[in-house]
Amino acid sequence: MKTLAVAVALAFAFTGTAHAEPAQVAHTSAKFSSYSPTAKAVTYDAAKVPEGAKVTVVSVPRFGGGTTVLLLLNGLLPNRAYGAHVHVKKCGAAPADSGPHFQNVVDPVQPSVDPAYANPHNEIWLDVHTNGNGSAHTSSTVDWQFTDRHAQSVVLHNDHTHTAPGEAGTAGPRLACVNVTF
Numbered sequence: 001m002k003t004l005a006v007a008v009a010l011a012f013a014f015t016g017t018a019h020a021e022p023a024q025v026a027h028t029s030a031k032f033s034s035y036s037p038t039a040k041a042v043t044y045d046a047a048k049v050p051e052g053a054k055v056t057v058v059s060v061p062r063f064g065g066g067t068t069v070l071l072l073l074n075g076l077l078p079n080r081a082y083g084a085h086v087h088v089k090k091c092g093a094a095p096a097d098s099g100p101h102f103q104n105v106v107d108p109v110q111p112s113v114d115p116a117y118a119n120p121h122n123e124i125w126l127d128v129h130t131n132g133n134g135s136a137h138t139s140s141t142v143d144w145q146f147t148d149r150h151a152q153s154v155v156l157h158n159d160h161t162h163t164a165p166g167e168a169g170t171a172g173p174r175l176a177c178v179n180v181t182f
Contacts, residue, residue: 025059025060025061026057026058026180027059028055028178028181029054029056030054030178031051031054031055032050032051032052032054032055032176032178033051033052034046034051035093039091041091041176041178041179042178044095044173044174044177045158045173045175045176048080048175049076049156049175049176050076050077053073054072054074055176056071056072057069057072057178059146059182061146062145066144066145067124067141067144067145067146068140068141069086069124069126069139069154070137070138071139072136073134073135073136074134074135075134075135076135077130078130078131078132078133078134079130080129081127081160082130082157082158082159082175083125083156083160083161084127084138084154084155084156084157084171085101085154085155085157086101086123086154087099087102087154087155089152089153090152090179091155091178092177095173095174095175098152098174098177101169102149102151104122104123104142104144105117112169113165113166113167113170115165115168118170120140120142122142124140124151126138126139126140126154127160127171146182150182152179152180152181153179154177155177156175156177157172157173158173158174
């Protein structure tokens with residue numbers, strides 16, 4: 001899985017215009033486990049994100065602007081939908097420790113449920129549906145990059161992401177979290 005993630009990252013890195021400076025690629029591969037201060041990936045609900053399930057996240061700032069984030073999962077429940085988003089803080093002992101979704105333009109009202117802010121162009125949404133073997137992959141490309149503010153994790157949620165006013169960006173309980181240095 002790591003070889004695939006690196007190959008995809010390199011492919012994304014060399015797309016776009018050639019005049020911009022190359023940016024740093026972020027990469028995390030881990031197995032979900034119960035919380036410890038050194039855990040890279042944490043499961044908060046082992047019935048839905050089993051310990052030992054694998055996760056890889058690759059974030060590639062694109063030449064000329066924009067960012068692509070790739071999420072690969074293995075060992076989850078088969079034939080199941082999960083929501084996933086980039087969050088502002090690192091994973092912690094409690095699901096809420098990872099803070100809100102990272103937003104390029106921050107909603108002044110938190111928690112953000114306004115579709116003007118909570119949408120897949122202003123946030124990085126990585127919803128997936130696992131196959132019969134419990135594997136899934138997805139990617140999201142936005143037209144902005146992490147600059148002076150950086151995200152620190154990807155959180156798996158119980159449901160696919162909602163889009164209606166008053167619930168935009170919500171995806172049910174936080175099931176698991178993986179630390180990524182974006």
